[in-house]
Every structure is written in C-alpha cells, then in structure tokens.
Amino acid sequence: MCLAIPGKVLSTFDQHGLRMAKVQFGGVVREACLEYVPEVQAGEYVLVHVGFALSRIDEAEAERTYQALRELGQLTELETPVNDEHDERAQFVPVKVDPGGDGR
C-alpha cells in the first residue's frame, strides 16, 4: 500500500480551505488533495497516494506507471467507495482504448 498511482488533473477546486482536484485514473475520477503540489494545474499529471498528490510527473511516465500498476493488480484502492458529504458518487467515465497498445 505504499505505491502511488498516477492520474491526470481534470479540474481544481477549494474544499473547506484545501486545494483539491478531480483526478482521472484510467476510467475512474476521484478527488485528490493538491496541498503538497500547489503549483499543479489542470491538464498536468500527478502521482497520488491515498487521495494526496505527492509529485508532478510527465504524461509518458504517468501512462507507463499506471499500466505497470494495473498489471500488478495494485489499483484496488481506487475501487473504495466514495465517502462524500454531498453524496457525489465516483464518476465513471468511459474507459479509453488502451493507448499503450501493448497487446495484452
């Protein structure tokens, strides 16, 4: 559980004074806190661990790491149900065609 998962920042917002973002991981969008990477903007890629972005990474690295985690079956934390005071559900967006195209 010490692995961080790369995702794409879709949008940023404020939540009770914390800088937050909607981050897309493959087909799942979840919230992540940007307090530790305050410079990050929408469209950039971050490495997220238990809902916190820990570093900014480039797109190619994000894609590579995400696929590696998927192969390792290490994405289960993304399946945790959403606890949200506004009862927002995790938004599932259509899964993109695997851009790696590695024929798995």
Add this chain to the structure above:
Amino acid sequence: MKYLDEYRDRKIAAQIVDEIRRTLTRPWVVMEVCGGQTHSIVKNGIDYLLPAAVELVHGPGCPVCVTPLEMIDKAHAIARLPNVIFCSFGDMLRVPGSEGDLFTIKSLGGDVRVVYSPLDCLKIARANPEKQVVFFAIGFETTAPANAMLAWRAREESLNNLSLLVSHVLVPPALEAILEAPGNRVQGFLGPGHVCAVMGTREYDPISARYHVPIVITGFEPLDILQGTLMTIRQLESGRATVENQYSRILNREGNLAAQKLIATVFKVGDRKWRGIGTIPSSGYHLREEFARHDAEKLFDVDAIAPQEPEICISGAILRGLKKPHDCPAFATLCTPQRPLGATMVSAEGACAAYYAYGRHLSPHGSDPYHQANSETEDVHANR
C-alpha cells in the same frame, strides 16, 4: 501469472541481466525494501531471471504486515465500542486480531468504514457530530503526508469527535535494525521509491556511509528492479557504498518539502514495535502533544493485552532477510492468506502471501518451475 518474457521491454531486461552476469565475480545478497517491489519480483519471477549468485531477500516494507498484533487488537476494541465509527484503509479489514477481524466486527453491527483517503474521515466526522470517528492511521512515510493532514485539519476545524489511532513506521531505522542484527546477510538495498518521493534520498546517506552498504532507491516495475539490482551489484563489485537514485524520473534528493514540513508539525519520532521484529528505536511517528485531543490512544482506554504470536512463525527472520517462506514448516500448510499466522502472510505485499498468491508454494523449496525442465518450458508458457 505473467512471466517476464511477456513484457514489451524484454529485450532491455535481457540486456540488463547480461550486464549483471558480466559484472558478477561472487555471490551477493540484496534486499528489496518495499512490499510493492516484493510483489512485483514474485509476480514477474525477477528473482528467477537473475543469475543464481544474486539472491534477492524480501524486506519489511509492508505497513499492514508490520503493524503489531497489540495495535490491531486495540483497533478492534475501539471499533467494537458503541457510538464509534471506525475508519480504515481497505487492506486492514481482513487482518485477524486475537478475535476476528474488522469485517467480523462490522458483520456483528460495528460501524466500520473503508476509506479511500484519510480526508474522507473529515467528511464523516462533520456529518456525524454525535459519534466518535476514529481513523486507523497506519503506513510508511508515503502515507504520512495524508495522515498528517487529517490530524492538522481535525485540529484546525476543532473536529473534536475525530481522532487517529497512529501506528506509523519509518524505513531508515528498519534498515539499520536489519544491518545491526546478528547474522545479517544483507549486503545492499533496493530502496523504496515512493517513500522517497515524500522524504527524498538524503536520509539514506548516513546509513550507507556508516554501514558501508549500497542503497539504490528503486521503482517497482520489472525493469526498474533489474536496473536497481545492476546498480547495486556494480557498487558491491567495485567496493563502493553510496546512495544512488534509479528512480530519478519520479523523485529527487529533497523529496516533497511541503509534505515533510507538515509531517514534522504533526508527528514526532519515537520508538515503535514492528510485528515479527520487535521494538525498533526511533522507528515510528507519534502525534505531538498539541494533537493530544485527536490521539485515539490517549482518548480510548483500551489497554490491549500483549497477545502471543505462534511460535512456529518465522516472519521475523523473513523480514530481516535471514529466511525465505519455504524455510517455514507452516508455510501454505498451517499458514495461508485465509488463516495467516504472522506478519508476512497477512497482506498481499508480504513475502509469504506473495509467494502463495503466485503459486510458489507448489514448487519445492521455492525453486523456479519454469527453468528446471527446458523441454517443458515452452509448453508452460504457451498454456499461460
């Protein structure tokens, strides 16, 4: 099960292995520290791919594994209390204490909730002011920024119904404990990549210098692990001992300074007991006095008895790199992921659980089932 020859990068992998073979003049023992690395090595058969003279031993870097049984019992005692909402990462739910696990407590009516992020606990605490919300804050340095932010926000927002049961562990003191233990076999480390994304690589310099041991901070993908191993072997063969960063595309020497700052504000370093290993001095985070009203250990009077671990379990020796799962008579017989006896079987990132998950308990003494009978090798792969 995937084997390394299925990888898109297999050509590069073969080149790295060749280079390791050319560099080797004698046997070496290298420990991968992080549970994610262990999982990747066992799943992809990386240890089988390396020359026999390079032995990979599996380190203590699985936070669920090393959380002591007393702490798990304490968590369960709190979770059983009426008026408590007990929140935990999913990995912790199936870890058995002396009496059942968190799932059992939930099925018996306890309010146990799995959270994705510690920040979820803020939402739960705001929405349930009449309840006590307790979060089981476990993890290595990677998880510390998230847990520190939870404690910080709880205090800032005066959420006095929110507390943390902290069982945080730190990597560098564990490496020192391994190196100082009698009979230590470890000669080099593959350091934990994502831990260092938070903490940087600096704090490993004194360990490398003091014990003259190479520490190569390494990622978890197969090529990362092979490259990290090559860098370690090169150091060992040339008599060097320094900290190198194989994972420089992700992390740097400094780490995340903003995260380190909040961690230092919220936590102080103190002794911590590790399951299977025992107490390691200055090896864990504890909440500072200023956060006492959010410290579940202080708020809940649940003095746990010190439960006995089964004598047969050798997980302590496995976590120190002295033994492998197959050295244990209980492995895959008395002890399975469904009924784990000790640290290295309780989480998928533990060495025993990883060996079991990828079928190694079926091969004698952990031998490589693929490279033994050459004529059958192709068939085995074709059937996968």
